[in-house]
Amino acid sequence: MIEIRNLCKSFQEDKELIKNLNITFKEGELVVIRGKSGSGKSTLLSLIAGLLKPTSGEVIVDGKQISKLPDHFSTLYRRDNIGIIFQKYNLINELSVKENILLPLLPLNLKKRELNVRAEMVMSAFHIQHKSEELVKNLSGGEQQRTAIARANIANPKIILADEPTANLDEKLSLAFIEILKEMKTQSKSIIVATHDPLFFELDFVDRYIDFDS
């Protein structure tokens, strides 16, 4: 369970992007945060992921206050609990699909065989195994996104954060992503999607919508 308590975040002294936010995300819930660009959706995801520190307030995940964790521990928290799908995918272009997907596991020093098994599993789940050895820079937008989703899932995190996942995709590929989202929902993961894409606004499998404009 993720609890947001009195959360404030400002990047400039006189302007608060997030002000006194209180939200609770239940375990296994799929929540879509709607709002225009600059409304603070992505910042909220970064705060939940521990990528940013709040100006004040708390982010509590499974009873642990992660907003005040030192860098070392917030990284460990992220590694063990969070999978992030970035708006621009944030893949390393000169590495192959498989190498990108395996990146989160490298510090764990797992055996090669285990790495391969896990990579095959996520690549197959997100239909990208046929591009396994292809360099990411040579992939289409949709393939890059599936690689990013596979990477977010490789460590089997219980929370998936997706920041504007369809911003760089056409409608067909956006619908394909929504199908993937539906699949992920069945795995009882807590999923938070920040988007301003209307395709997400009337999905029957979404548990809750939160509007960030107001």
Added chain:
Amino acid sequence: MNFQLLEYALKNLQREYFKNLFIFIVLTLMTWLLGTMFLITNSMKHELNLTLDSLPDIILQYKKAGVSSTLDERQSENILEIPGVQSAEGRVWGYYYFENADVYFSLMGVDEFQTQTRKSFVNLVAKQSLDNSSMIVGEGVVRLLERSYYKDYFNFIKEDGSVKKVFIAGIFQTQTQLESNDMIVIEKNTLRDIFGFSEYEATDIAVNVTNKLEVPTVALKITQRYPNYRVLTKEDMRVSYENIFNYKNALFLGLFVIAIFIFLVIVYERLSGVSSAQKREIGILKAIGWRVEDVLRVKLYEALVISFLAYLLGIVLAFGFVYIFNAPLVKDIFLGYSEIKPAFELLFVFDFETLFLLFFLSVPIYVLASVIPSWRIATLDADEVMR
């Protein structure tokens, strides 16, 4: 050891192949250049120390009109009267120009009934008796004489223009190539005959002192009693050798400075910042769960692989260049007199200190220059780095 991170580091090196190859070549060249300088220096110092060891404690040269001149060896009787002097022997020696090879040989006169002024001559004279038509020659001399078809003897042209035929009675080897390579040992009176010296004429007087701590005192006494003598102690000779040697080092030092300069440019380039692509990559890695230490470990592996391999290759090249190929061109910079002396080979001296010095001059500096900028980036918020 995290092999997955090591593999990732190796992949990173491949990704920036040309940049890393350039750094590798510069580091290798620098290690090779420094290694060559240190190895030659060590070898030469070793040679010089051995040579100096074999010299007498004090050498007396006679000054006439302000320049060194020959002297009467019976003067050594007077020197022996000075308290503390163990032995004083007139020495006959000089250089002989061998026109065919355009080199100078060092001719040393020995008298088997006298105390030998060089340690290396003691065994030599004990094993091999010399008469007035025989000589013992160094290996370098043999090679040069053979090239001019002198296999058993050599015809010296005396001071008056006549010829003195002297047979090669033996070849000697000493610990130092500097000593043995250009030297001919010959009976004292035969040498006087070749040089055109009179019966008691000598080049200088070699003095040994019983208590080595008293050498400066004895030298002072000789200077006071005999102002016409130029008194050279072993220490004076050591300083003089080293001065010449250091002067020759200067040119090589120039090359060394250039190498260091290029290395520092690389270090500066590394320290002055990480490229935006590298910065973004560190941000991504942190965002997906890499700790600062994971990022630094990869950078450490990258820097270690490149600098340690360059160090090893540089050392191997330096050893091969100096001890297998005898440091062509570079050796001549150190040996100013090589053109007038027979060529000699550098003695193999293995010295861990040199290896460590080279290691600390290259590997840790490069590793720090690579890791510090990445550490600076890695300690920032991942979100800030990726923006």
